[in-house]
Structures are given as structure tokens and as C-alpha cells.
Amino acid sequence: MSASTMSRTAPSKFTLLHGPTPLHELPRLREALGGSTRAPRILIKRDDLAGPAPSGNKARKLEYVVADALAKGATHLITVGATQSNHARMTVSAARLAGLECVLVLSSSDAHPPIAGNLLLDKLMGADVHIVPPAPEGASENPHETACIAAVMEYLSTHGFTPYFIGLGASTPLGTLGYADAVGELGVQLSEMNATSTRLYYAAGSRGTQAGLVLGAKMHGARWTPHGIAVSPGDPEKTTRAVNLANAAAELVGSDVRIAEADVITHQEYYGDGYAIPTRAGIDAVHLLARTEAIFLDPVYTGKAMSGLLDHIRRGEIAPDETVIFLHTGGVPALYASAAQLGLERA
Numbered sequence: 001m002s003a004s005t006m007s008r009t010a011p012s013k014f015t016l017l018h019g020p021t022p023l024h025e026l027p028r029l030r031e032a033l034g035g036s037t038r039a040p041r042i043l044i045k046r047d048d049l050a051g052p053a054p055s056g057n058k059a060r061k062l063e064y065v066v067a068d069a070l071a072k073g074a075t076h077l078i079t080v081g082a083t084q085s086n087h088a089r090m091t092v093s094a095a096r097l098a099g100l101e102c103v104l105v106l107s108s109s110d111a112h113p114p115i116a117g118n119l120l121l122d123k124l125m126g127a128d129v130h131i132v133p134p135a136p137e138g139a140s141e142n143p144h145e146t147a148c149i150a151a152v153m154e155y156l157s158t159h160g161f162t163p164y165f166i167g168l169g170a171s172t173p174l175g176t177l178g179y180a181d182a183v184g185e186l187g188v189q190l191s192e193m194n195a196t197s198t199r200l201y202y203a204a205g206s207r208g209t210q211a212g213l214v215l216g217a218k219m220h221g222a223r224w225t226p227h228g229i230a231v232s233p234g235d236p237e238k239t240t241r242a243v244n245l246a247n248a249a250a251e252l253v254g255s256d257v258r259i260a261e262a263d264v265i266t267h268q269e270y271y272g273d274g275y276a277i278p279t280r281a282g283i284d285a286v287h288l289l290a291r292t293e294a295i296f297l298d299p300v301y302t303g304k305a306m307s308g309l310l311d312h313i314r315r316g317e318i319a320p321d322e323t324v325i326f327l328h329t330g331g332v333p334a335l336y337a338s339a340a341q342l343g344l345e346r347a
Contacts, residue, residue, distance in 0.1 A: 056330020171208025179212025
């Protein structure tokens with residue numbers, strides 16, 4: 001972060017990233033979209049290669065959150081998600097690297113979900129996994145999840161351990177700082193490539209990544225505009241959440257920068273029937289990037305985000321002389337449990 005935006009030292013981090021993640025061009029995708037006369041120059045920021053346990057965007061958030069857990073003497077990290085949660089898998093890996101235990105409370109309509117994809121990795125890393133039913137239809141919270149978390153926290157506390165709860169997606173003010181940092185990293189890389197971008201596309205879910213990107217873009221004076229592609233419903237409440245997270249994160253580092261709801265651009269047309277329900281356009285995007293650039297997206301997050309970028313290009317919303325960035329936020333392990341959704345269940 002720019003020193004001019006801060007009046008005190010940023011919180012400490014527990015290192016999870018393996019250095020700056022790559023930023024490179026996608027020339028074969030551009031050619032598949034009509035070439036330089038019809039499609040912009042497309043760059044991809046590879047946060048799918050950020051760190052351990054196939055990584056993803058949660059690594060940047062967890063660097064701050066895990067440091068806080070260690071500072072508070074935690075012995076166990078506790079978090080929540082679905083059975084194919086990328087955040088849950090990354091939390092287990094961060095716990096292992098920090099010498100901590102990890103308990104996952106995962107929701108599923110199947111009391112015994114298949115051990116595949118992210119859940120396989122969770123088990124392989126030794127996570128203590130609790131499966132609970134999903135939230136009742138129309139409920140804003142999952143009472144089964146809440147009760148299980150409370151029971152786990154009480155059990156650990158009464159047995160002499162120190163549990164540290166991490167909310168969904170590590171979308172907290174501390175976690176938000178991870179993507180404010182990432183904007184500075186990206187700025188250096190663009191300068192080294194002598195490239196100027198106009199837009200950055202990314203998957204907008206629990207909105208912690210969004211909060212960090214929008215805040216970071218203001219802090220660092222980025223010349224590109226963040227364009228979130230919603231992967232689930234929830235606005236306008238989620239936009240309000242992003243604003244609150246960003247401004248609370250700015251306070252943590254003593255910055256006077258603030259964002260407003262008008263700064264948060266989220267395209268709502270691409271999430272389909274809801275969270276974790278693949279769309280036809282998202283699946284097509286997964287296939288297209290795999291066949292042109294040998295890069296793997298997932299049908300829940302990055303596939304939907306890429307479908308939004310592709311649609312904007314095909315509709316001519318982005319001029320061929322522009323440069324756009326796609327932020328790959330990870331999710332590859334979920335592919336290994338998605339063969340049927342991708343139409344690849346038979347050899």
C-alpha cells in the first residue's frame with residue numbers, strides 16, 4: 001500500500017504466497033474471440049498459483065487472518081462452507097503451515113458426501129470435518145451450522161484449547177487487506193510490461209475480494225476499473241457489505257481513503273439460478289479457456305466470471321484497442337468433483 005494513504009503500520013502477515021503471482025497474456029483466447037480487430041488484449045492474473053494446496057484468492061486474505069490467530073494464541077482454526085469450499089480447503093492448508101489444527105463445518109444435503117475435489121484435500125490434510133444440513137429454504141442463516149460451530153468452540157475451549165473462528169470466505173476487514181495489497185503488486189507488474197489496462201474482471205461472491213480490489217484501486221490510483229461478476233444473488237446487501245469491509249480495512253491501516261456504493265460495480269446477469277449452480281455460459285467458458293490456453297477454471301466462481309468477460313467482449317462493450325485483466329481466483333480442485341456438470345462423466 002502507498003505510504004501516503006496510511007498513518008500507521010499495517011497488521012502483520014503469515015506468509016502463504018509464493019511471491020507475486022504471474023501476470024501474462026492470453027493470445028490464443030484473443031484469437032478465438034476474433035483476433036485483434038474484434039477482441040481486446042487479455043491479461044490474466046494467476047492467483048490460482050498463489051501458494052499451497054492449489055491456492056486461490058483466499059491465500060491473500062488468510063495471510064492477515066492467520067497472523068491474527070497466531071497473535072491471539074490460537075490452537076485451532078474453525079471455519080464454514082460447502083463441501084467443495086475453496087476457502088475451507090485453503091484454511092486447512094494455512095492451519096497446517098502455521099502448526100494449527102483445523103475444524104471445518106460444511107453444509108450438504110447429503111449426510112455422506114463423496115470424498116472428492118476439495119473435500120478429498122481437506123481429509124488428506126487431516127481436517128476435522130463436520131457435515132451439517134443446508135439452511136432451510138428462504139433462511140438468511142443456517143441454524144445447523146450455527147449450532148455446530150457453537151458446540152465445537154465450546155468443546156475446544158473447555159478442553160484447554162484456543163479456537164479462532166474465521167467467517168465465510170475470510171471476508172473480514174483483516175482479510176480485505178489482502179486484495180488491497182494485490183492491487184499494488186499488479187501495478188508493478190503492469191508497469192514492467194509497459195501495459196495500461198482499463199478493466200479488471202473477477203468473481204464476486206462473499207465480497208471480501210471485491211472490497212479489497214475496490215479499496216486498493218483507490219489507494220494506489222489504479223487506472224483500471226474493477227468489474228465484479230456476481231456468482232450468486234444478494235445485492236444490494238452484498239454491495240453494502242463490500243463498502244463496509246473496505247472502509248473498516250482502511251481504518252485498520254490508518255488510511256483516510258473511503259469507498260462508496262457508487263464505486264462498486266457488480267454485474268448481476270451471469271450467476272444463473274444461484275450459487276454453486278453452473279450456467280451454460282460458465283461451462284462453455286471453462287471449456288474455452290482449457291482448450292485455448294490450458295488454464296482451468298471452475299463452474300462455481302471463475303467460469304461464471306469469465307463468461308461475463310466473454311459476453312462483454314462479444315457484445316462490443318470493450319474496444320479491441322483496450323487491455324483487460326482477468327483475476328483467476330482459483331477453485332481448480334472443485335473441477336475434480338464436477339465431471340457430470342461439465343458433460344464429461346463418460347470416457
